[in-house]
Amino acid sequence: MKKTESQAEAISSHRQPAESPTYPETDPTIELLVREIIERVADKWTMLVLEVLEEHGTVRFTRLGELVGGISQKMLTKTVRQMERDGLVQRTIHPVIPPRVEYCLTPLGRSLSASFCGVWIWAEQHYDEITKSRERFQQRARETEIISSS
Amino acid sequence: MKKTESQAEAISSHRQPAESPTYPETDPTIELLVREIIERVADKWTMLVLEVLEEHGTVRFTRLGELVGGISQKMLTKTVRQMERDGLVQRTIHPVIPPRVEYCLTPLGRSLSASFCGVWIWAEQHYDEITKSRERFQQRARETEIISSS
DNA sequence: ATCTATACTTACCGAAAGGAAAGTGTGGGC
């Protein structure tokens, strides 16, 4: 949440003043804004809630928690409130007792979910590649360990 | 990192034993695996490094930090090491002094970057929608505050 | 001999994430 103020500082100590990166793609102002929103949205729970709501439509609080799996009530409340604030989910309170609160995606939320679709597919397709890479990395780490201790 | 053990537990206390969610899309085993990788990859620094490397090709450590912006050496090291471990970046050490270490995306990293492309575009397109939604939310919050304090 | 550059690593610390569990409010059923 308090990231933006440090944005201009580079890697500590020495910074050359001029010589900007010069990539033509996007203009720097938008870059910053986009980064901010990516940082907020690229969050584990947000993505999982997004997916659950995309697949199940309208769900109540407790059910939503069950579907997401492994989330505490505190985090679920927090996540879903943030998403409501950002206009990703709609929260409907039915004034009955016991309370009945329903959550579903807004059009904005649905469009974000669609954009994430590619990432989900990528994850599905490349899961074992990552697993294997991780094993190789471990193996190399063990090897260099042996070398350096000899 | 230590998330996986709590995965089966729902929202604490009461869980109905049977009655699984029943969505036909993906089978539950892959779901878990995909979630794990999403959790790891859906990280602010990872995404930013990914983008920088996508746009600049091969870069050295210090330069990479400058391009990402606002990242400390510690976090940069950690992030790129993780990414190397997962097979997203290639780390090339030139055995010279002073050291020269170059980073670039692997094909796997490039494919992930491509998958995230949709999210970047979404963020660009919907930035002001989110900003406005946030303002409305604030406004409503202020209103209910007044009501409840009367 | 000392300084420099580079890519780190380590130690220290405060802030934030996040879990577990207990508490809250309320109307209807017992």
Added chain:
DNA sequence: GCCCACACTTTCCTTTCGGTAAGTATAGAT
């Protein structure tokens, strides 16, 4: 009068995030 349901909120606590600053290694330049 008490309990239950549900959607929270609050408190307490541990873990992780992440920044700052200092240290390390080493060959060549001065």
